[in-house]
Amino acid sequence: MKTYFDTGNAAMVEAAVIAGCGLFSGYPITPATEIAEHMSRRLPPAGGLYIQAEDETAALHICIGGALGGLKAMTATSGPGYVLYADPYGWAISAEVPLVIVNAQRVGPVSGITGAPGQGEFYLSRYPTHGGNFETIVLAPNSVQEAFTMTVEAFALAERFRTPVTVLADQLVTDGYASFAVPENEEELRALGLQVVPRRAHPGPDFYPACADIDIPPVVLGRGTGAACSDWTPTEEGYDTEDTVEQMRHARRLIYKIRAHRELVDRYDAYGLENDPDIVLVSYGSPSRVVLGAVKEARRQGLSAGCIRLQSLWPFQDELFRRKADYLVVELNADGQLAREVERAARYPVHFMGACGELPSTAELVRAIRRLERGEALPQSTDEREIR
Amino acid sequence: MFRHEVLISGFGGQGVAVAGRILGRSAVAAGLQATMLPSHGTETRGGYVRSQVVIADDDIDSPLVEKPDIFCALSQAAYTRFAQSAAQGVVLYDPETVATGPAPAARSTAVPARGIALESAGTALAANIVMLGVVLRRLNLFPADYAEQALRELMPRHAESNIRALRAGCAHCPHCAG
């Protein structure tokens, strides 16, 4: 392994190179610009193509075009660009195109504060396009090392499931520096639990089969297979159809190819759950780093606390929230997105602690755990009309 | 098991991020764990930039510097904003640019970094690296050679002058009060 000291941005780029990324297209946006910059320097020496697009909509469409031509493709953006991906994102979901999409979340809504971290696209990553009738795969790194490993994993999952995979990071993960290990050969890659899935091409004619199977090669154009792919509801051969039975078949494939293989996607990490703690903190991304420190500190102070950190966000892992506890969800937003989902999944009280643009401090978190342990409400939730 | 927190803060252009990166990079090269959060754009425009460096001998949970063991205040704005957080640590400042006032918020140690930089490197721009030398000695976790190597890798065109600044900072450290 080679060890580097660099940013999450750089780690993702190294991962893309190892995963065999053949095309990157993006549009400058803080804080994801650095991924594009690293790509522009790093990809060509590895034989990959770098195309700066005229806008984010074009960026993801260019990636789709590259993928349809047989290249593994990746793009990176932040919230304001991620919404512009809605159109091509839907295209890629429906036509089953493998892609890797990085979102370095910043605080919003809209332009918000350009460089400050946020977690506002939790639900948007579940429904990144209109129309419903699909599942998405979303991974969420909380460190530079994970920015590396999850990007390699995202490429593999994208190939196996024939779908775009979002790596939902945040500004602190992408811009923050830490050491990370990069495998130098197959064996070291496997030692990190990673694999590189080569691009294959569907031979046809059943490009969109009526099944929930994975590991079906995607459509690749220009290989003389008579392939057809579009934004229309496809027949198995890719013809556009207005038959509602075919529509149902297509929808069920998009949903169940992912639901039926959740074991390949589900990832989480937990600490201190062995003695059924009273308070379980829930988070993902960079807040989880402070949460872990705070839970350790709370336990040192004799409080009964543990934590769950989601490494994959979608499909949502409902079963993680079956244990009896008070859940405290910590997010980089003030509206409580993950909290809402945990509330849906858990049968026990769910509390929420939000922050905007800045991580909560260890002391604040320990205070919150102490209050919950005493059965007191958190100050934030006592009077919601209090804005300041 | 140890965990050290270092905060470097000043204006944009003073080399705050570079100092943080060199510190983190040399710690990793010396076999330790390190994280460094550079400031975000908002802070840059707000008149101060920040490098939050955590160095430990084991996995680092939170990369946040909440209670810095060492705080390098490279500007008055940075001192005013962060000195209180270093109440249990030490604040390094250059009296030429920072006035601590009659009741300093923490143990404050004057380092004439600009002067030392001019003398050793021939440019006041190297004041950040002089401060870094002092930080390295204060931390006393690994030899300064690792930082010299990091300077060669990260600033190949200005490595020699910066290494002189680093060494001058290291040499100055024993003379620091506090």
Add this chain to the structure above:
Amino acid sequence: MDHLAERYLRPRKIPGTACSGCGLGQVHKKILLAVEQSGIGTDDLVWGTGIGCSGRQTFNTWKGDNFAGTHGRVYAMAVGLRAALPEEKKILLTVGDGDAFGIGLSHLLHCARRNVGMTVIVADNFGYQSTGGQYGYTTPQGFVTDSSPYGTHEPGWLQGGADILDILKSAGATFLARYSSFEGQKAVAGIKKALDNKGFSLVHCIYPCVTHFGAVGLNSRDNGEIVRWFEELFSAKNRSGRGPHLTSGITHDARGTRPEFAAALKARTREIREGRHVPACSNPYLKNSQGGAEGRHVQA
């Protein structure tokens, strides 16, 4: 069309679902004739389509490989596809006027700027007809449509001194032509040259929509009347003043004068890979390294 259909079209797509009297079939046929006369086989060309009558009606009619973009985006997809495909594979796009000159214009202009190797056939029926007949960017000024019951109130791309082909020329397109669906071999010859171009070609083909544009805009479903109006557009003595004055033929032929985008990108990438270029960065403090992530090895 029989021998062309047999050679190039998918039986399942014949007959199409176009309205009776629609001129799109004539445009489609001219493309296939040009393809045939160019000696292009089904494996040599990937066919993309946009949204609207022109796109939907031609999607997956081609016996080779097909793709369809969402509204206005097929040009951007074609950029990525162009980069990924071997140089000898051709990309042809059949799109409508709303797709190309409205929602997709930014992408289209950027394709022209980059001189991306593709042939775009804009089959123009003067507005949004598949959604029921709203005005577009080539609808003649003053014309009544379902969304301009008092007559269109804004200028389009073909009147008032503007010509969309001039804009595309300024943007960098290397082949541009304009025909009507009523023209024969002349239009086929133009499309052949467009297909021959290694860079960005666009052929603007106007065709009649009887159901909406004819019925509402020209106040007639009569084919004879509609043909007369089309002829008037290209006539030097366009007496009625109804509609723009257009010239048929090749308006710009700069084939071979500019490098093609994907070929240049790939050549450049190859050179970088061979180590013939070193990255130059303005800020050595931030971006010094030539290696991967910052520097190389900091620890064995």
